[in-house]
Amino acid sequence: MTNNIHNLARSTNDVVIVGGGLAGLFCALKLAPRPVTLISAAPLGQGASSAWAQGGIAAAVAEGDSAEAHAADTIAVGGGLVDEAVALGIAREAAPRIHDLLAYGVPFDRDLEGRLAVGREAAHSARRIVHVRGDGAGAAIIAALSEAVRQTPSIRLIEGFVAEVLLTEDGAVTGLQLREAGNPAARPILLAARAVVLATGGIGHLYAATTNPLEASGSGLAIAARAGAVIADPEFVQFHPTAIMVGRAPAPLATEALRGEGATLINGKGERFMIARHPLADLAPRDIVARGVFAEIAAGRGAFLDAREALGTRFAQKFPTVHASCIAAGIDPATQAIPIAPAAHYHMGGIAVDGRGRSSIDGLWAGGEVSSTGAHGANRLASNSLLEAVVYAARIAEDISGRPIPSPARLPDMPVTPCSSGPDAAAVKRLRAMMSAHVGVIRDGDGLAEAVRSFAALERETASIAVRNMATSALLVAAAGWIRCESRGAHFRSDHPADVPALARRTTTTLAAARDVAESLRVRPRPRTAQSMIA
Structure with a gap:
């Protein structure tokens, strides 16, 4: 009710x-x-x-x-x-x-x-x-x-x-x-x-x-x-490798099941670029496919999902949601390759x-x-x-x-935060752009440090509760990414491209620890200890 x-x-x-x-x-x-x-x-x-x-x-x-x-x-x-x-x-x-x-x-x-x-x-x-x-x-x-x-x-x-x-x-x-x-x-x-x-x-x-x-x-x-x-x-943020790039926000998704049914990834020259990157080619783990797609786009070749041979006229029946998104954008996936790019998908x-x-x-x-x-x-x-x-x-x-839950303590008489300014559209746009540029598919220490400093300042200074909460979450992601000086799974550091076996353990952290990282980056550019946030 x-x-x-x-x-x-x-x-x-x-x-x-x-x-x-x-x-x-x-x-x-x-x-x-x-x-x-x-x-x-x-x-x-x-x-x-x-x-x-x-x-x-x-x-x-x-x-x-x-x-x-x-x-x-x-x-x-x-x-x-x-x-x-x-x-x-x-x-x-x-x-x-x-x-x-x-x-x-x-x-x-x-x-x-x-x-x-x-x-x-x-x-x-x-x-x-x-x-x-x-x-x-x-x-x-x-x-x-x-x-x-x-x-x-x-x-x-x-x-x-x-x-x-x-x-x-x-x-x-x-x-x-x-x-x-x-x-x-x-x-x-x-x-x-x-x-x-x-x-x-x-x-x-x-x-x-x-x-x-x-x-x-x-x-x-x-x-x-x-x-x-x-x-x-x-x-660790997963980027879906096959978001459909047709100028819509959020980007419509081309499900991974398309590749499970035989669709392939090609560049603008028609080349299947994932074959050289992984034994499973188009069915490789998402982080590897996302970086492959990202690299083709960065090199100017573009990236596309090609279901013409695997599905053809059966596309509309098998995948009606994706088909509708493509048709709405003027793309017929039965006869045309679908333009794609990685997009933030899962945390x-x-x-x-x-x-x-x-x-x-x-x-x-x-x-x-x-x-x-x-x-x-x-x-x-x-x-x-x-x-x-x-x-x-x-x-x-x-x-x-299965457990008794005690009555809560008395709430305060007045709201904790009685008012909030409206979302600062410019600040949100800058935050999202910085996350994509420096905390995205491919990261490096300098970019992550810049992001950490920016998000910590925004969290301190904004009058908008909504923006403050966005900055808080962004700070947690960026600070943990800066501390993890290796590449592992969806976290890829171009300045530390290999995994470090000694770091094969989960991160546990707090907002206080992330703020400490931000404070340290105001006075020194590199971490003294490699993994001070990782437990």
Whole structure:
């Protein structure tokens, strides 16, 4: 049911979930009939990266496949940083979560014998991607879960509000400060809560080119970090190698499943450039493909996805979403190659959580892209993100249901931040340009240092809460990238192009540590110790 937020403000809410994507919706449903308040910045079903996911959900449900093989593939592409126990646990829970989604009405594709149809994507050793109408899994899943949420009496739905401050006392959550989305002049509202689940998505809109919706601006990461939460692996940002470059923002996505069906990557001369870069060629891990595409564009040759021979006239039926995006831009993918470029797509880093989704702050859980579980390491395996979201959403719900949660401390009488200036469009544009230029597909120490200094200054000086939160998340990514003096997975340093075996461990950091890096860069250009932020 939907409630007016003013009826809930300053009341004591048992559980508040922030985020209307897959993790938030699934967690709310799994908690039923326990009372839940679900906060969504955009109307339900919109503004969530999971709704835009084309590939599907990776799950070892086909004959001959296994959770062990799935976990092995996950570990193989993770740059030596995947938590192997986490990867195996998620893979083993895939089948039950797929059946949960079927029960909520998700119409997964089936073969002629009625079994779940599975496709193959890059770096998977088997066909194990469960789809909906080829490339519509995300939208279909979110539509089904949104309808289930609206029909669940125990879920109080608040749409059109963003969480801008996480309130804590003595290291424990007491509530949230909310504000009407897109209205910085609106009076903030305080919401008391015994438990908060952040499922706010990723950081794509910190970059100039992204496949993510506008709401993916790192707000959840920022408010947790500003409250003192431990952050893990923030330097690892995955760039999707095949965003369609047709002048749209966000960039429409050409799903990896196209290459799984035989589409190839070519440059403007018609050459298949990935053959010389990796044994798996077009189906190499995403970080390698993204750098290959980036290099062709940087060299002036351009990059294209060619499905003419592999799919031809079958393109529209097999991949209707991608087909529609191409046709809208005046490209017929049955007869023309599709222009592509890498774009910010998924954040492997996030709020550090344990196997139950608990953060380092008492009463705060995190699930989906805003969290970092250890499942993805330095480079996410295709279609593991939706799987991780549903697995951890279910675990969070089970954990909350199985423990007593004390009443929160009394909220302050006045809002923590009573007013906020409007977003500074020029500052946001500069931030996004700097992230793309210096914290993007290819990085180096000097560029990262410049970015760290810029983001730290913006975080200190801006009067806009929204911009401050963007700068906070950007600072965390850039500082961790500067500290990691090697190339690993999606983090590539042109000044340190090799991996360093001694650094094959995850990053754990805090906002205070990132600010310390920024302060050190005001007086010295290079790190004294190589890995002072990495635990």
